[in-house]
Amino acid sequence: MEVPGRKESSDDKVKRKCQPCQDENVLHEAYGYCTTCGEYLCDACYKYHLRPKPFKDHVLIEYKTITSKDRAPTPPGSYKHNVFDDQVLQQGENGDKCMTEEPPPPVPRRTRVYSTKCSLHPLDDLKYRCKTHKVIVCSECALKKHRHCDNLDNIHDIYDSESERIVSKIQYVEDKAAYILKQETNANEGADVSYEEVLSQIRLDREQVNTYLYETEKRLNNEVYRFREESKNRQTEMLDICQKLKKKKDLIKDTNLSEIERYISMTEGECEIDNINRDLKGVFGLPRLRVSYKSQYPLLDSKNLVVEKHKREIGRRELKLLKKVNIARGNQTCSITDIATPSNETFPVILVDFRNQKLIMISVEYSLIYHQLEWIPWGITFISYDRPNGEIAITCSYDDRILFFTIGQKIAKIAESKRTSIKVESPRGIRYHKSENVMIVAVNNFQNASIQCWSLNGDLVRTIASFGYCIESINLTHDNQIIFGSLSKHCIQSCDMSGKVLRYFPYIDDSMCGPYGIASDQSQSIYVCGFKCLRVVSREGEWNELLTRDDGFKPQSLLVSNRSDRLYVAQEKGCTDLLIFEL
Incomplete structure (x- = not known):
């Protein structure tokens, strides 16, 4: 108003x-x-x-x-x-x-104006409804255009029945909307009640949780602080050792001293260096802090936080030895650099004997077939399996080529394939990528290396990745990730087919030798041959020993058989046996 x-x-x-x-x-x-x-x-x-x-x-x-x-x-x-x-x-x-004062007049309601005249015949009124075409027409239109249509009704005749039908439909929809509205109202009221009940309980629990977490965090901070102080002291000690060793090296390179003087200084310092090396021998024995936490309800006690400080020791997993296969002839010893078997494992295992320039085929019954090569082999991979023959590719690092051979199943033999050899500079490890029908090859050129993708016709498809150090071993995981190891870098890495690095593990042991051969299983654990030892590293980076020096073996290459849960371990020079373990 x-x-x-x-x-x-x-x-x-x-x-x-x-x-x-x-x-x-x-x-x-x-x-x-x-x-x-x-x-x-x-x-x-x-x-x-x-x-x-x-x-x-x-x-x-x-x-x-x-x-x-x-x-x-x-x-x-x-x-x-x-x-x-x-x-x-x-x-x-x-x-x-x-x-x-008079109040303002109410706002007049606009009403829609309906035309009752025919759009084609403006002087004629609309009288009929054609149900077939769903239109309202005049008499002339009804006569000329709709006389053959069914259900042409006079509006005055059907008005009462139609109005009753429409009103009934409106009432039905109105009742339906009212029912839904009632349901929604009840649902909202129920939600409000339960919300308040739960919110009240949450507020109560929050007070208990806050107290629990405060006490737990306080205890954790104290433990970690003490560990960091101890670790800082160890780091300071290592820095001092590094400084001492650097001074020893600088003294050896000091041109102001004669060779005799430098040699005397070297011999005097060698004993001290041996002592330092002995102190640093247990690289897996460094202390570490492991914190574990398991929440439970109600959270009233901080004792669920477990803080354990202990010496880090590499884990140990026992392997069951199934078979030793003597693969040497007479008094010869072997140096097996790679192993291959087809994915279906109906073919025998084939070994590459680097020392004797041979391929060794081991049948299911463990009988041996030898094939002498003209070149020094290094890596091997199965390319195809077509009964009764299969095809393999072998890298010859010192002769810069990849050779192809056929393997007979019924008649056990190894013969040269009709496929032309490929010229590749210094190829080492090799694996066949079935889905892309290409070979993944580790290529070494002095101190530089690359992982390349080659077609079976001898064309370089692409270079996947390049490195500033040599790569000795290469393999593929079950999901076609590339894993590879480097002796000079002492590391294990994995990458995808685009070259993106996915995982990196430093390989450290007391002798600083390795890694050699590598392989992986379906859980993405990587098996690694080291100096007179065999280790496995999980996807999370946890190491376990499988074979140690005490076992008397010298692992150099290996093959993980996911189908039969077997682990084939071949050894370096001086050994004559292929080891077959059960995983």
Whole structure:
């Protein structure tokens, strides 16, 4: 309700919406008012309201200047005026006085105007409904265009039944909406009740958890702080040792001293260096801090935090030896640099004897077939298996080539393949990538190495990765990741076919020798041949010993058989046996 002479405030303006737009379900704030139409208009409707000829004489007023006198009169009987509801207390110069003012007329409701005339025959009324075409037509249209249609009804005849049907449909939908509304209301009320109950319990638990976590964190900080102090002392000690060793090296290279003087200094310092080396021998015996934590409910006691400080010792896993196969002839010894077997394992295992330039085929019955080569072999891989023959590829590092051979199954023999050899500079490890039908080759060039992808036709497809150190061994995991090892870098790495490094493990032992051969199983653990030892590193980087020097073996290459759960371990020169273990 308005006070005479007062302009509508911004709050009043917000409540008014453009009525023509509102009929189209669009809400725009009113900008002005048409006194002739008695409608509020938005900025666009206000601007274009006078353009049509029928509206030329309409009177428009901007909303900010509108008063109740400007509004269109209200039709009689549209509302009842109650003087008590319209009494307004107005502040004036003579004090407060009570006066009455007519309330503004209610906003007239726009009603849609329906044309009852035919669009094709403007003088004829619409009378019939064609149910086939779902249109309302006049008599002439019904006669000319719809006389052959079924269900052509006179609107006056069907009005009562149709109105009853529509009202019944509306009532059905209305009842359905009311039922859904009731369900939603009940669901919200139930959610509110359960929410408050759970929230109350959570707040109670939070207090207990905060106390528990505070005590646990405090204890953990104290333990870690003490360990860091001890570790810092060890680091300082190692830095001092490094400084001493650096001085020893500098003294040897000191040109101001004669060779005799430098030699004397070397011999005097050798004993000290041996002592230092002995102290640093147990590289796997460094202390470490292992923190484990297991939460439980209710969290009331910080004893679930377990802090263990102990010497780090490499784990030990026992292997069951199934078979020793003597692969040497007479008094000869072998040096097996690589092992291969087809994925289906119906073929025998084939070994590469680097020392004697031979291929050794071991059948299922452990009988041996030897094939003498003209070149010194290094790596081997199966390419195909087509009954009754298979095909292998062999790298000859010193002769810069990859050779191909066929393997007979029924008639056990090794023969040269019809496939042409490939010229590759210094190839070492080799594996066949079945899905891409290419060979993955480790290529060494002095102190630089690369992992290359070669086609079977002898074309270099791409270089996967390059390194500043040599790579001796290479293998593929069951998901076709490339794993490889380096003697000079003393590391084990894995990468994908794009060359992205996925894992990196330093290989450290007391002798600083290795790694040699590598392989992996389905759990992505990597088996590594070291100096007179065999180790396995898990995906998380945890090491375990499989064979040690005490076992008397010299592992050099290996093969993991995921199908039969067997581990084939071949040895370096001086040994004559192939070892077969059960994983």
